[in-house]
Amino acid sequence: MFGVLRELADVILVGAGTVRAENYGGARVTAEQRARRRDRGQSDAPPIAVVTASAHIDPASRLLTDTAVAPVILTATAAPADRKAALSAAGARVLEIGETTVTSAAIIDTLDGLGLHRVLCEGGPALFGQLLADDAVDELCLTTSPLLVGGPAPRIAVSPAPAATPMRRAHLLGDADGTLLTRWVRKQNG
Structure with a gap:
């Protein structure tokens, strides 16, 4: 069932604490799932979008090293510039969507603007x-x-x-x- 939910999602949304605690990697899809996603007009695999006002994610973590799709980091302008630069250099798409916090409205609006309408929040x-x-x-x-x-x-x-x-x-x-x-x-x- 977990695989079906991920297959149907345009994006998998998760908090940074969960990414760190569970050692998140990118979403995996089978050839059959990839074909069904393409038939529905979706990308081959859903990206992982991580909410972190502080950009406190290890650039050497599985999130960035064990994925076929670049993760999307939803962060704040006030997050340390060196952290954001390191995540970007490691391949993440870093988006500043708030001054000091990342609100639900900003998350939804940003993902919607990226064409990621079906959001699966995994915590x-x-x-x-x-x-x-x-x-x-x-x-x-x-x-x-x-x-x-x-x-x-x-x-x-x-x-x-x-x-x-x-x-x-x-x-x-x-x-x-x-x-x-x-x-x-x-x-x-x-």
Whole structure:
């Protein structure tokens, strides 16, 4: 299912903390996926777009060294110029889309301006929380597996203020191992 979501996306949006924590590389597509993407008028593979007001990404990370498509770095003008220059020199497309912060509206407007309309946000919690708080989430694909784990893990979305977005179940798939794959879509008003 993860592969299908990535195949359908024009761009994969992720926060810098998640890129660092999960050692993100570029999106991989099979020959069949590439053909289907071309049939839909999409690029061969979706780029990874990283939100980072500080441009704090290692230019030697997998994001830049293990990819067929240059990542898009969405950053702020106030981010250190040397970091932005190093990312650009490593092959990233660095876009300054805010003075000191990167807002949800700027993210969406910038990606839309690049022709990247179908955005798959893979996290992290702060980015997803920001998008929720700014009413910029239309769907949620959530997988639940039959494993209980304790610990201090945060929610899938973290924001400074509560952000309730009413959703309705669109799809529910169950696997023999007990895994549930769900797709939720925004409830329409009225």
